Amino acid sequence: xxxLLLLHFQPPPPTGLKSADSKGSGDFIxxxxxxxxxxxxxQGYTVIKTAQDLDNIRNNLSGxxxxxxxxxxxxxxxxxxxxxxxxxxxxxxxxxxxxxxNLTINRETEIYVGLFGxxxxxxxxxxxxxxxxxxGKDSTGGxxxxxxxxSTVSNTYAxxxxxxxxxxxxxxxxxxxxxxxxxxYAxxxxxxxxxTGGxxxWTQNATVxxxYAxxxxSGNGxxxxxxxxxxxxxTVxxxYAxxxxxxxxxxxxxVGRNNGSIVxxxYAxxxxSGxxxxxxxxxxxxxxxxxxx
Numbered sequence: 612x613x614x615l616l617l618l619h620f621q622p623p624p625p626t627g628l629k630s631a632d633s634k635g636s637g638d639f640i641x642x643x644x645x646x647x648x649x650x651x652x653x654q655g656y657t658v659i660k661t662a663q664d665l666d667n668i669r670n671n672l673s674g675x676x677x678x679x680x681x682x683x684x685x686x687x688x689x690x691x692x693x694x695x696x697x698x699x700x701x702x703x704x705x706x707x708x709x710x711x712x713n714l715t716i717n718r719e720t721e722i723y724v725g726l727f728g729x730x731x732x733x734x735x736x737x738x739x740x741x742x743x744x745x746x747g748k749d750s751t752g753g754x755x756x757x758x759x760x761x762s763t764v765s766n767t768y769a770x771x772x773x774x775x776x777x778x779x780x781x782x783x784x785x786x787x788x789x790x791x792x793x794x795x796y797a798x799x800x801x802x803x804x805x806x807t808g809g810x811x812x813w814t815q816n817a818t819v820x821x822x823y824a825x826x827x828x829s830g831n832g833x834x835x836x837x838x839x840x841x842x843x844x845x846t847v848x849x850x851y852a853x854x855x856x857x858x859x860x861x862x863x864x865x866v867g868r869n870n871g872s873i874v875x876x877x878y879a880x881x882x883x884s885g886x887x888x889x890x891x892x893x894x895x896x897x898x899x900x901x902x903x904x
Contacts, residue, residue: 692728706738
């Protein structure tokens with residue numbers, strides 16, 4: 612049986628966010644003043660100017676890096692994610708308001724897939740990804756596959772498509788554990804199995820705020836959501852999703868499965884279809900979960 616729910620209202624963006632329609636290529640939620648090369652070096656950054664420079668980050672995963680211009684990765688037909696389990700990126704990456712273009716990854720049998728594969732206590736900020744084509748297995752996202760242990764992702768975005776053959780698949784971040792995502796968005800279509808979301812696949816003991824997703828989301832399993840597939844024991848605030856969502860069990864226009872998280876000042880406007888536990892905002896709300904305006 613298919614259940615179809617369509618929210619017909621078009622509320623304004625949550626306080627502090629622009630409408631998705633007003634944002635375009637290279638447009639960040641928080642505008643910044645770029646550092647010059649001299650200023651960046653004085654603050655201890657390693658300057659990134661080329662695709663090779665970006666690739667070389669993997670040689671020092673605890674460094675402090677900053678972009679000095681847009682980076683085109685079209686010369687890499689299958690990017691090797693920076694950092695993995697046991698050898699995580701633990702440094703600082705500041706996009707300085709620039710974008711990384713044409714990221715292509717085809718690793719459908721691998722976990723921790725994204726521009727950054729696995730982070731731990733890191734900071735990633737002020738960077739856009741445009742025209743990504745990312746394919747992985749578990750913990751796959753456009754920007755970060757697995758964002759963990761006090762890592763922060765802020766003022767970032769991703770456009771393009773993300774596909775996962777497993778679980779924890781997100782347009783920006785696949786798995787977000789004990790970490791923060793803020794002032795970020797994703798506009799591409801996302802496809803996965805369990806725990807698949809337009810922005811984040813699975814977030815746990817973590818916060819997501821001032822963020823949105825606009826792409827369509829589809830999953831063959833459980834916990835499929837327009838912004839977040841599965842939210843557990845965290846907070847989600849001041850955010851929205853506008854893409855259509857299709858799944859199986861626990862499918863929601865905003866969050867597919869909410870387990871003990873507080874969701875506040877959030878909304879969804881896409882159509883939602885599935886077979887069991889379907890909701891315009893949240894597919895399945897359980898435990899001590901709280902929904903509030």
